[in-house]
Amino acid sequence: MPVGPRTVNDVMTHRVVAVRGGAEFKDIVRTMRRWHVSAVPVVDDGQRVLGVVSEADLLPKEEYRDADADPPARAPRSAKARGATAEQVMTGPAVTVHADASLARAARTMAHAGVKRLPVVDGEGVLRGIVSRSDLLKVFLRDDEDIEAEVRHEIDTHLLALPVRPIDVRVRNGVVTLTGHVRDTTLLPVLTRLVRTVEGVVEVECDLEGPLRRPNLDPDLGDAPDAGAR
Structure with a gap:
């Protein structure tokens, strides 16, 4: 917890x-x-x-x-x-x-x-x-499971608008690896600093990427408009 x-x-x-x-x-x-x-x-x-x-x-x-x-x-x-x-x-x-x-x-x-x-x-x-x-x-004697739980808690509490989908958090020997896709990559340095503040974290490897884009099936038409656009 x-x-x-x-x-x-x-x-x-x-x-x-x-x-x-x-x-x-x-x-x-x-x-x-x-x-x-x-x-x-x-x-x-x-x-x-x-x-x-x-x-x-x-x-x-x-x-x-x-x-x-x-x-x-x-x-x-x-x-x-x-x-x-x-x-x-x-x-x-x-x-x-x-x-x-x-x-x-x-x-x-x-x-x-x-x-x-x-x-x-x-x-x-x-x-x-x-x-x-x-x-x-x-x-630094904290179990990886405890660190992982706190990292997830910090992300859910402070950066609710950041993920497109839940961020995958893995901890091994105190090294936290973050993978997945986020809406705004400019916030990644903020996220990395937030994770580093968790007691027992040795290092943070941030492999998060920007939002997934839907494939454009007809390049001549350009990107498809948002569903709500007219």
Whole structure:
């Protein structure tokens, strides 16, 4: 049955571990190890997200551990190497997303920020969950039958005047193939974009053609007039 566009809330992890800004360095490492995660959000006393601490934020501590390798005072990683609490080593402010955001929006946010996960917050910035790259890819696990049903639903709902006859929709491994005849071929790009918005669609192969023409049995007379013409 068609489910419509999914949101971050549908795929995110609702139970998420976080640390306070004053959490000590070793406690952060222990928390990551205990929960088998590579990053944790940093929150204040009201559970509002301040930033994110990842393994990359902690690594400068080991990188500059040798006495002969003190970080330059102005080096970007210097503060993290000297930091002792979550607030001192975190990356902030955090790049976040709302639970009602589309998966496409979350994916674009991740790509632009160059991050692997996003804390999910409400309108007040309070932590509600976390969404990762692997979460966003869950939509590609949808069965072909589910995708086909939703594609048909979208076509029937939004493009009622387009087909001359029902469009044949076939889905194989997420690739949607459309065949048949339509009244107006100028709308095919619109149809293709509509199908691509269905979650789980990998690609769209649009093999639709223009309307069928009745054969002209007497070329000298030109095309036959419409039945209602006088």
